[in-house]
Amino acid sequence: MDGFYIAILIGTALVLLAAFSSLLAYRFGAPLLFLFLMIGVLAGVDGLGIEFSNNSLAYMLGSVALAIILFDSGFGTSLHSLRIAAAPALTLALLGVVLTAGLFALAAMVFLRFTFLQGMLLGSIVASTDAAAVFFLLRIGGINIRERVRSTLEVESGSNDPMAIFLTMAMVSVLSASSSEDIGLSMLLLFIEEMGIGLALGLAGGMMIVTVINRFAKDRGLAPIFVLALALLVFSFTGAVGGSGFLAVYVAGIFAGNKRIQSAASIRRFQDGLTWLAQIIMFLVLGLLATPSQFPAIILPALALAFFLIFVARPLAVWLCLLPFDFTQQENSFIAWVGLRGAVSILLAILPILGGLENGQIYFNTVFIIVLVSLLLQGWTIKPVARRLGLIIPPRMGAIDKLELDLPGAANHELLSYRVIKDSPVMRGERIPRWAVPSLVIRDGRSMRYQYAGRLRENDQVYMFVAPTYTHLLDRLFASRAPVDADDAEFFGAFSISASRPARELDSAYGPGLLYDSEKDVTIAELVSMRLGTRPEYADRVRLGSIILIVRDFDEQEHVKSVGISLEPLEPATSLPIFINLREIAHRLRDYLRRKRRKVREAIHPAVGPASEPAGAGEENDR
Structure with a gap:
């Protein structure tokens, strides 16, 4: 029992230390997940002396933690994000993983004297981007980029793990087997089987989660427990019947997160905390596995492979995958740079050891060094790179203090609480729309009906009922003014024009020859939609000859209201003929x-x- 208490004491202390390290990361911009990993390394056998070498236990704990992270990633992915980014993201998740692994295999043959199959195994291990690292840096790191680029990166990071896991397991099986006949056909059949079963059971699991929560989880406190247990049930059952459990749990999260579900706010808060805990535990455990004293023997080839992955393999794979899609050179460059490797790669590096392969520890040590370089180099420079490429867009609105409250049953309205912020439109006297029903105002600790509250004051807490589709419009009313930096003032060009004006005016002013005949009789808003091929998003850009149209503002119906005109073309991200579509x-x-x-x-x-x-x-x- 003394050993049990000591183990719990040490584990709790490490988790607390990792949690407190987030303060350091927020203050200095350090990659938080790198700190988690280094805490595990410093506490390990070459640091404080904690000896942990149970690879099987580490792999099981890491797999469960990854399943929780993937479910939460899917749960937080909206159908809108999936719709605008599905094609490029899934291309990166499938073809991109294979291309990265293949290119990396060639480098491994040079630097480590591996065979192609051994290099392919190492490439498969590091081929996927880390969902935890990408989601953290994009959602919490304050990087405001175009919606399609952000969604592409998030969906790719959540969906490429199953492909990398499949490739790694398949290559371990191939290298462990004595016969290598019909490898290609057997891997193709296995891929179709695993992904097909994973997709089907993921959809079925998502339906099951929504049904169970809406029918049986009457107690708000039990709803998050039901969701967690059912998500792990989907993961484990799919894996047991031969499918990809990681794909299934991600798909189940997407399905459940985009349906009306009871206690959704409580579930999201629980998922946020649980995902943080899963990330901390996974990085700490994998850090404890590392033996830094073994790194010097492999450090030079590992560093060479890390730089090859960051500057050659990932960029080439991204460029080839995104050629058919209308991303700019700057956006392709940024997507290539945000290829962070993390805990998933270290987790997969355990498989060669568990499979009894020759040089199994070399795989692990090499991957660990690659992950450290990626988290340090890419994780610490994502925001400066985005700013250097001109991809950080001015915020549409400032801070919002909003709380979503749960309503019992399958209510078709939401109860929202807003705190009135200084300089917000509602503070300046703008009226609340008729479709929102304010019910209560709390002022200086006293509650009163909205009808008797008079004009709203700063720090008032306003409670109102609203249909879910209109919440983003209320956000604008209760948001503070968006800060505009000096660089942001030039983002939308020299001046703006109304998007309802006829497009032929652009052809007359800056042409002729800017427009096709079929485009001359439409409005500028319709022209932007036609050129983009989809619904315009904030800060979308359309090039017309020597000018660039930038989507600047929307009306209450989410139609383009105004566009900026830039007379200066964007500088290329690089003079090399790469990253162009x-x-x-x-x-x-x-x-x-x-x-x-x-x-x-x-x-x-x-x-x-x-x-x-x-x-x-x-x-x-x-x-």
């Missing part, structure tokens, strides 16, 4: 061919130069 490649090829044709015409007819050609003749000949 197919449309940009086509434009550059067209311009190149036009210049070649013009030079040929001038060589054939030297007396007929550009100055003597009638207006539009060159363009007509180009056509």
Whole structure:
């Protein structure tokens, strides 16, 4: 019993130390998950002397923690984010993982003298981005970027773990087996089986969670326990029948998080705390497994592989996967940079040891060093890189102090509580819309009906009922003024115009030739939607010849209200011909061919130069 109490004491102390380290991370911008990992390392065998070498237990604890993190990641992913980012994110999660692993395998053959299959195993281990690291840095790190880019990174980080886990397990099986016949076909069949079962059972599990919570979880305190238990049931049952439990629990989270569910606010608060605990435990346990005294023997090739992954393998895989999608060079560069490796890679590095492979410890030590470099280099520089690439967009509104309160049963309204903030529109006298029903105001500790409260004052707490689809409109009323930095003032261009004006005015002012004939009879808002191919989001950009239209504001119906016009083209992220999409490649090829044709015409007819050609003749000949 003394040993039991001491183990609990040490474990609790480490968790508390990791939790308090978040204060340091927020103050100095340090990568928080790196601190968690280093606390485990410093407490380990080469630090304080805590000896922990149970790889099987570490893998089981890490798998459960990862299942909890993936469920919460899915639970917090809206259908809107999934809809605008599904195609590029899933391409990165499937094809991107394979490309990264294959490119990395070639480097492992050079630096570690591995065979291609051994390099492919190492590449599979480090091929996926870490969901915990990406979600933390994007959601909590204060990085405000375009919605489609953020959603792509979040959905990719949540969905590429099952692919990396499948590849790693398959490669361990291949390297453990004596026969290598029909490897490709057997892996393809296994992939279809695991992912198909995982997707099907994930959807079924999400339906089960919603049904059980809405019918049986009458006690608000039991609802989060039901959700946790059912999520782990989906994970474990799917794995037991041969499917991907990690994919299933992520899909179940997406389904349940986008349905009307009782006690949703309580579940989200519980999930937030539980996910933090899962991250801390997973990073601490994996840090305890490390033996830094073994690192010097492998440090140089591991560092070379880390830099190859960060600067070559990940960027090339991202560029090839995102070629068909309309991301700018700056956005592709940022997506390539936000390829953080974390606890998932270290967790998968345990599998070669458990599989009894030769050089199993080399896999683990190499991956551990790669993860440390990634968390330090990429984790510490994400915000400066985003600012350098011009991707941080001005906030639409400032701080909001809002609390969502649970209503019993399947109510079709939400009860929200807002604190009136200084400089908010409602503080300045703007009226609350009719579709919101204010019921109570708490002022200086006293409650009163809204009708008798008079004009709202700073720090008033207002309670009101509202339909869920309108909550974002109320947020604008109760938000403080958004701070505008000097750099942000230039983000939307030289000036703004109304999006309801006809698009032909742009062609007259900055053309001709900016628009196709079918675009001249639409409004600027409709033109932006047509060029984007989807519903415009805040800060979306559309290039029209020498000008750029930037979505600036929306009306109450979420239609584009105004756009900014930038007369200065964006500087390329790099002078190298990478990270450009197919449309940009086509434009550059067209311009190149036009210049070649013009030079040929001038060589054939030297007396007929550009100055003597009638207006539009060159363009007509180009056509």
